[in-house]
Amino acid sequence: MSGTFVGMPAFPTAARAALADTQLRHNLAHATGTIRAKRAAVVGEVDEWEQLRLAGAAAKEAALRDLDTHLVRLEEELTARGATVHWARDAAEANAIVAEVARGHGVDEVVKVKSMATGEIGLNEALAEHGIAAWETDLAELIVQLGDDLPSHILVPAIHRNRAEVREIFLRAMGDVGRPAPEDLTDEPAVLAAAARAHLREKFLRAKVAVSGANFAVAETGTLVVVESEGNGRMCLTLPEVLVSVVGIEKVVPRWEDLDPLLRLLPRSSTGERMNPYTSTWTGVTPGDGPQEVHVVLLDNGRTRALADEVGRQALRCIRCSACLNVCPVYERTGGHAYGSVYPGPIGAILNPLMRGTGRPGTEGEQIDSLPYASSLCGACFEVCPVRIDIPEVLVHLRSQVVDGHRGDRVPKAEAVAMKGAAYAFSDARRLSWVEKASGLAGRVLTRLGRTTLPGGRAAAGRLPGPGASAWTGARDLPAPPRESFRAWWRRTDGGRDEEGQA
Secondary structure, eight states: OOOOOTTOOOHHHHHHHHHTOHHHHHHHHHHHHHHHHHHHHHHTTOTTHHHHHHHHHHHHHHHHHTHHHHHHHHHHHHHHTTOEEEEESSHHHHHHHHHHHHHHTTOSEEEEOOOHHHHHTTHHHHHHTTTOEEEEOSHHHHHHHHTTOOOOOSSOTTTTOOHHHHHHHHHHHHHHHSSOOOTTOOSOHHHHHHHHHHHHHHHHHHOSEEEEOOSEEETTTTEEEEEESSSHHHHHHHSSSEEEEEEEGGGEESSGGGHHHHHHHHHHHHTSOSSOSEEEEEOSOBTTBSOSEEEEEEEOTTHHHHHTOTTGGGGGGOOOOOHHHHHOHHHHHHOSGGGOSSSOHHHHHHHHHHHHOSSOOHHHHHHHHHGGGSOOOOSHHHHHOTTOOOHHHHHHHHHHHHHHHTTTOSSOOHHHHHHHHHHHHHTSHHHHHHHHHHHHHHHHHHHHTTOSBOTTOHHHHTSOOOTTSOTTTTSSOOBOOOSSOHHHHHHHTTTTTOOTTOO
16 A cells, blocks of 8 residues: 555645545545434433443543553463563554564565554554565455555545445456456445455465454453454454454453443444444464464553543543544544544544644644644534543643644744734733724724624625635624723723713
């Protein structure tokens, strides 16, 4: 796959291009609307849904409070059951570990279970540098890979594609990397799925090494858990001789019973199903059954940075259900690519800055800093989050960090200059009086010109302003300043007691 998020522009620039793509907006509206309706139906069946959310949030929060203890326990249990545990501080270390395992077995390809963590660290590209092809086996991830594309959704990475586009991708690209698609391939979903199944079956049967992530890791038993809907994950987890699992350190839960609320919340919130068709669990190595060599890479890559943020750390409760994406009015109109990360939508708007840091210099820093502003703060994301992450609260918190991170810039932003000017005027009564007089004069002039709002405002022009209008007043009315300030009115009317002769 040649696509990369590296060098992506800031969200406003990327979003502007996405908004101009009518086919993309149609695909997104249809897909997210369908998923929302399915989720609402199955959630409505659960009378104690809010109590279930509270239980899920409590289980994840308890794990985060003593994360170091639970991770050590997880390592001990995995090791005792025959697995090899590796610790990776960042993407480079994690990629190097996986590549070393693959090279050690002399393979030039691996099969992969759908994994956000491996997408986060750019594992496919890192393995390609070592001459190792990483084949995605999830249907949507396969579509993205064959199309030299980038994922745009947590649950449905190819949500921006319709089935006609998928057919063209299969016909064009499948034959270059394996079994080709049938010449008479149609765009019927069942036919497309059958073509993918036949293409992938060859890879499953010959692969010696598989790579996975994990939805959860149980500390007390050393058990990893993967939930999926297609069965491709189970093929990867059982057929190859060697399994390497890249697991974010926040995926750990203390006890087996903590899985109870989480495995009831996740399918309803993600796919709109009562339960996942496939829930696979494995604990180290079982002689004669499944992979006989198991490696687990515990990945930090900015998670401890997020954990240290008392407001933002709740984002690490995320179970990657994508419910917040499906209800977000911003995501529905711009799609996932505009967020410049494998984590798009509202959760991506907080996870990326938390893990990578705000206030960084250069294009990458500008892109990260733009993400907390990629929201209307409507709160729909919090209402559907199965583990009650208050995403709007974290967004506002991160916006303050972005502002604080640029206070020392050599060239201040226009907003900072405006705020400094306001502080200068408001800090002295005489200066404030001059500003009030100038404002009143402007109000009189505008009133005589028949304007009720400042230039650029909607009411002033009687319609939505053109591209040259102010970004703020392009969608809002900004009333013209009053002809008389409150303090002037107070003095003239003796505190409001004398309204005679009011101008």
